[in-house]
Amino acid sequence: MAEELIVASGGKVERYEVLAAQVEALLAGEDDVVANMANVAAMIHHTFDFWWTGFYRVVEGELILGPFQGPLACSRIGYGRGVCGTAWKEGRTVVVEDVEQFPGHIACSSLSRSEIVVPLWRGEEVVGVLDIDSRELATFDDVDARWLERIVGMMRL
Ligand code: SME
Numbered sequence: 001m002a003e004e005l006i007v008a009s010g011g012k013v014e015r016y017e018v019l020a021a022q023v024e025a026l027l028a029g030e031d032d033v034v035a036n037m038a039n040v041a042a043m044i045h046h047t048f049d050f051w052w053t054g055f056y057r058v059v060e061g062e063l064i065l066g067p068f069q070g071p072l073a074c075s076r077i078g079y080g081r082g083v084c085g086t087a088w089k090e091g092r093t094v095v096v097e098d099v100e101q102f103p104g105h106i107a108c109s110s111l112s113r114s115e116i117v118v119p120l121w122r123g124e125e126v127v128g129v130l131d132i133d134s135r136e137l138a139t140f141d142d143v144d145a146r147w148l149e150r151i152v153g154m155m156r157l
Contacts, residue, residue, distance in 0.1 A: 012143055012144070013143065013147075015048065016143075016147035016151075018047075019043060019044065019047050019147075020147065020150060020151055020154075022043055023043060023151050023154055024154060026039055026040070026043070027154055027156070031156065033155075033156070033157060034066070034067060036156075037055045037066050038067035040055075040151065040155065041053050041054050041055060041067050041130075042069055044130075044148075044151070045069035046069070050070070050132050050133065050134055051070055051071075051109065051111060051112055051133045051134055051135045052069070052070030052073060052108070052109065052131070052132070052133040053069050053070060053130075053131075053132045054066065054067060054068020054069065054070065054073065054130075055068065055120070055128055055129070055130055055131070056077060056084055056131060057128040058088065058126060058127050058128055061079065062079065063076065063077040063078075063079075063084055063085060063088060063128070063129065064076055066128065070109075070133070072108070073108045073109075074106055074108050077106060081104060081106065082104055082105055082106035083096055083099075083102060083105060083106070083115050083117045083131070084106070084117050084129050084131050087117035087118065087119050087129050088119060088126050088129055091119055091126055092119065093116065093117065093118045093119065093145045093148070093149060094115075094116070094117045095115075095116050095140045095141065095142075096115045096116070096140075097114055097138040097140075098114060098137050098138070099112055099113060099114060099115055099133075108133075109133065111135050112134070112135065113134060113135055113136055113137045113139075114133075114136065114137050114138055114139045114140060115131065115132065115133050115134070115140070116131075116132050116139075116140035116144055116145065116148065117129050117131045117132075118130040118145070118149055118152055120152050120157055121157075122157045127157050128157070130148060132144075132148070
């Protein structure tokens with residue numbers, strides 16, 4: 001795989017198509033979960049120039065910060081807390097158009113305006129989440145949800 005990220009110049013779907021192919025190629029050559037989380041976070045982050053892109057892993061009943069791109073973030077998040085803990089508890093992707101309207105949102109950065117959190121599944125169990133923050137309102141929709149679910153679904157966790 002080329003070392004350089006190829007960022008498609010088209011719209012959102014075209015970018016996700018290229019991104020998914022890059023992630024598939026990456027995962028074919030590496031089994032280490034942390035290395036793959038780190039590179040998948042980097043690929044997503046730099047494809048779209050998001051504000052923060054990263055993983056939290058479920059460890060002994062809480063979410064603990066994993067590989068990410070972006071500024072400093074909260075290290076630990078409780079079950080059902082914030083957007084991340086809600087996605088974990090409810091076992092579904094949570095799209096937040098305006099973080100100020102989400103009860104219990106955990107503000108790791110005051111610049112974050114909208115957010116998407118996608119659960120990571122191992123069989124029937126949520127073992128972590130992918131969290132992405134944007135500096136703009138309403139960045140994420142069902143298109144992002146489906147593509148990001150597909151991308152994290154390719155990871156061996
Ligand atoms: N906003 C998240 C916390 C994680 S940071 O955004 C990286 C939440 O409410 O769960």
